[in-house]
Amino acid sequence: MRRRRETRDRSRPALLQSVRDLSQYHAAVGDFQVVDLEHDVAWVPDVLAGNRTLFVAAGSVSAYVDLEGLGDEALTVDPEKRTVQVRLPEPKLDKPNIDQERTYLYSQERGVWDRVKALFDAPDQQEFSVLAEEKTADAATKAGLVARAARNTRTMLTSMFQSLGDKTRFAADNA
Numbered sequence: 001m002r003r004r005r006e007t008r009d010r011s012r013p014a015l016l017q018s019v020r021d022l023s024q025y026h027a028a029v030g031d032f033q034v035v036d037l038e039h040d041v042a043w044v045p046d047v048l049a050g051n052r053t054l055f056v057a058a059g060s061v062s063a064y065v066d067l068e069g070l071g072d073e074a075l076t077v078d079p080e081k082r083t084v085q086v087r088l089p090e091p092k093l094d095k096p097n098i099d100q101e102r103t104y105l106y107s108q109e110r111g112v113w114d115r116v117k118a119l120f121d122a123p124d125q126q127e128f129s130v131l132a133e134e135k136t137a138d139a140a141t142k143a144g145l146v147a148r149a150a151r152n153t154r155t156m157l158t159s160m161f162q163s164l165g166d167k168t169r170f171a172a173d174n175a
Contacts, residue, residue, distance in 0.1 A: 023066060023067045023068035024064040024065065024066050024067065024068075025064060025065045025067060025153055025156070026062045026063070026064045026094075026149075027063060027064060027065060027091065027148070027149035027150075027152035027153045027156070028062070028063040028145045028148040028149040028152055029060050029061070029062045029063070029145075030060060030061050030063075030139070030140050030143050030145050031058070031059070031060045032058075032059055032060070032061070032096075032135075032136045032139045032140065033056060033057065033058045033059075054105075054106040055103075055104075055105055055106065055128040055131075055132065056102075056103065056104055056105075056106045057098055057103045057128065057129070057132030057135075057136070058098070058099045058102035058103055059096050059097050059098035059099055059103075059132065059133075059136050060096070060097050060099070060136075061093055061094060061095075061096045061097070061136055061137060061139075061140035061145060062093070062094040062097075063091050063092070063093055063094070063140070063145040063146050063148065063149035064091060064092060064094060064149060065088060065089060065090075065091045065092075065149060065150075065153045066089055066092065067089075069089060070088075070089070073087070074086065074087045074088070075087075077166075081167075082165055082166050082167060083166060083167045083168070083169060084161050084166045084167070084168050084169070085168075085169045085170070085171060086157055086168060086169070086170050086171065087170075087171040088150070088153060088154075088157075088170065088171075090146075090150075091146045091149035091150050091153065092146070093137065093140050093141065093145060093146060095133075095137075096132075096133045096136035096137050096140070098129060098132055098133060098136070103132070105128075154168075154170055
């Protein structure tokens with residue numbers, strides 16, 4: 001009779017180590033997808049050596065404004081004119097967040113040599129993950145997320161100060 005193998009989880013519940021207050025306003029998020037990677041061997045037909053991998057990596061990037069460093073000089077209030085001048089820091093892109101549940105290897109074409117080599121080498125998807133993060137960050141930059149975060153932050157602050165009855169201006173040095 002074959003013994004049934006059982007797995008028991010004996011780990012303790014997760015322990016909260018710390019809680020921190022955040023001072024970032026995440027003003028825009030972009031969702032991105034796809035990495036196509038080809039390793040070509042010069043002067044050798046693809047059927048013999050080389051490979052092409054379509055690795056679908058889905059992820060997102062946030063653009064945020066860090067409000068932590070804002071000091072008294074960042075706001076100039078004129079109570080008589082009911083105006084507020086705001087000097088905002090430049091928005092930044094957060095590190096790409098690759099969603100592992102939506103990321104997968106779609107197809108892989110390999111030459112004969114690469115197939116034989118794959119029998120002895122463990123598959124390494126680290127290269128794909130690193131490339132996915134790089135391409136996602138590059139796409140976020142090209143998509144204009146930083147500019148959109150600046151606009152959205154200004155819109156949010158304008159609405160907030162308007163609800164208090166103040167007009168808002170933004171300093172030109174970071175427009």
